Amino acid sequence: PSYYNNDGLDVPDANDEEHVPDVVLRANATLLMLARNSEINAAVLTVKELEDQFNHKYRYPWVFLNEQFFTEEFKQRVSILTSGPVYFEKIPDEHWYQPNSINEAVAEEERRKMEDDGVIYGGSVSYRNMCRYNSGFFYRHPLLQNFKYYWRVEPGATFHCDVNFDPFVFMQENNKVYGFTITLYEFPRTIESLWSTVRDFTTEHPEFVSPNSAMDFISDDEGESYNLCHFWSNFEIADMDFWRGPAYTAFFDYLESRGGFYYERWGDAPVHSIAAALFGGTDRIHFFNEIGYEHPPFTHCPSSSELWRLGRCTCDLANNVDYNEHSCFWRWGRMSGQ
Ligand code: GDP
Ligand code: MN
Numbered sequence: 132p133s134y135y136n137n138d139g140l141d142v143p144d145a146n147d148e149e150h151v152p153d154v155v156l157r158a159n160a161t162l163l164m165l166a167r168n169s170e171i172n173a174a175v176l177t178v179k180e181l182e183d184q185f186n187h188k189y190r191y192p193w194v195f196l197n198e199q200f201f202t203e204e205f206k207q208r209v210s211i212l213t214s215g216p217v218y219f220e221k222i223p224d225e226h227w228y229q230p231n232s233i234n235e236a237v238a239e240e241e242r243r244k245m246e247d248d249g250v251i252y253g254g255s256v257s258y259r260n261m262c263r264y265n266s267g268f269f270y271r272h273p274l275l276q277n278f279k280y281y282w283r284v285e286p287g288a289t290f291h292c293d294v295n296f297d298p299f300v301f302m303q304e305n306n307k308v309y310g311f312t313i314t315l316y317e318f319p320r321t322i323e324s325l326w327s328t329v330r331d332f333t334t335e336h337p338e339f340v341s342p343n344s345a346m347d348f349i350s351d352d353e354g355e356s357y358n359l360c361h362f363w364s365n366f367e368i369a370d371m372d373f374w375r376g377p378a379y380t381a382f383f384d385y386l387e388s389r390g391g392f393y394y395e396r397w398g399d400a401p402v403h404s405i406a407a408a409l410f411g412g413t414d415r416i417h418f419f420n421e422i423g424y425e426h427p428p429f430t431h432c433p434s435s436s437e438l439w440r441l442g443r444c445t446c447d448l449a450n451n452v453d454y455n456e457h458s459c460f461w462r463w464g465r466m467s468g469q
Contacts, residue, residue: 158299160280162186162193165265168202171209173287179212181284185294190215194274194281198227198260218274226268227260229393238393245396250320253396263392265364265399267383270371283367291423292433292442298368298419308373309407310417311362312424312431313452314459319359321396324389326357329405332385339378341412347466348459349408360459361404365426368419369403378410418460418469429457 162181166174178193192215195201201219210217229238245253252258265283269275280299302310333340351358373379383402391397407416423444424431432446433439434453439446453460463469 157189157297158280158303159278160191160282160299161275161278162191162284163196163269163275163281164193164284164286165196165261165269166205166286167197168199168205170286171202171205174205175208175212177284177286177288177290178209180290182212182214184290184292187214189297191282191299192216192218194272194278195219196222196269196272198222198224198264220272220274222264222268222272226271227264229256229260230387232387233390233393238390241394245320248320250318250396253320256393259393259396262397262399262402263387266392266397266402267374267387270374275371279372280368280370283364283369285365285426287426288365289425289430291425291430291446292421292439292444294422295441296421298422302368302370302417305417306415307417308370308411308415309362309403310368310419312366312419312422313363313426313429314360314404314463315363315400315429315452315457316359316459317361317398317401321398322357322391322401323395324391325386325395325397325401325405328386328389328391329357329409330354332382333409336378336381339381339410341410341415343412343414345408345411345413345416345466348413348462349405357401357405358459358462359401360462361398361400362407362416363426363429364398364400364403366422366424367403369407373407373411379406382406382410413467416467418463418467420469 164174193213195209195218198221200221206219242254242256275281280302282298298310346354349357349360386397386402420433420435421438421442423433423442423446425446429452430446430450431453432448432451433442433444434451436448439448452458
């Protein structure tokens with residue numbers, strides 16, 4: 132990996148040592164965006180916003196990932212916006228594409244059925260590649276080995292408030308493994324056998340389940356069934372060492388062996404959420420109320436007028452998903468006292 136150079140552009144080069152300010156990176160962390168070249172216009176808006184509202188004060192690096200090589204246009208247009216080092220990385224093919232262990236005839240038949248049933252992305256292979264990659268591979272990327280925490284950012288997402296604190300340092304100081312802003316219900320049709328797979332895994336490996344597990348967030352009957360609640364993973368601030376650790380590694384391998392990323396359409400949101408809830412536990416998960424965040428069609432707006440004012444938020448307090456019927460947040464509040 133190498134810093135991208137703004138050669139030929141008439142702007143200060145954020146990666147030039149002369150321009151690196153006296154800011155000490157206080158956590159070992161990076162901003163992380165998985166993106167397609169075609170998403171450049173959405174990507175630059177989101178990067179600029181997060182730089183202006185947070186990162187220009189901290190200068191954390193950005194890592195961009197793509198299963199194809201990023202274009203020069205993508206690299207140029209992003210590099211003029213970032214305040215710290217920026218890396219544009221190609222994902223290794225073996226981390227992205229459907230593995231040979233999947234029976235493609237079976238997978239294709241299931242995709243067709245899901246498409247016929249009108250399931251969103253039901254017929255898409257690339258969406259499945261993305262979900263599996265975000266579930267079990269991004270944190271194995273050679274460049275990301277150097278980092279512990281990441282903030283997942285999607286092209287087109289909106290950050291509504293100034294972030295006047297360092298969420299990575301917060302994670303570190305409070306021993307958190309997973310941070311979220313929005314929780315929703317999963318489409319049951321995409322994960323029909325996920326919960327039984329989870330149950331099989333935890334029966335074989337009870338030692339991985341935290342004594343303080345957040346089971347009451349993901350199940351309304353003490354683990355008998357999944358209530359479909361998950362942290363919406365297009366926003367994540369999390370600890371990659373948790374994904375790299377023994378519990379999640381064994382869990383992901385187990386999921387992978389069942390083939391549900393391709394035979395069904397398991398999303399990285401329920402996979403991450405179930406793991407954080409069961410193996411991390413309630414007190415290692417954090418709700419970032421201060422961070423106003425929007426990924427269409429939902430917005431989290433800080434549910435305290437004081438936070439809203441201090442953050443100079445552009446979101447409408449009346450348009451906060453937390454307490455509407457799409458959100459699982461009330462369960463989180465009830466369980467965690469947060
Ligand atoms: P949605 O939010 O579930 O509707 O899914 P998105 O289309 O936003 O995809 C989720 C994330 O994965 C975004 O960061 C996308 O840029 C990224 N993504 C999705 N599919 C691909 C793909 O085929 N290639 C690459 N490089 N990124 C992808
Ligand atoms: Mn998205």
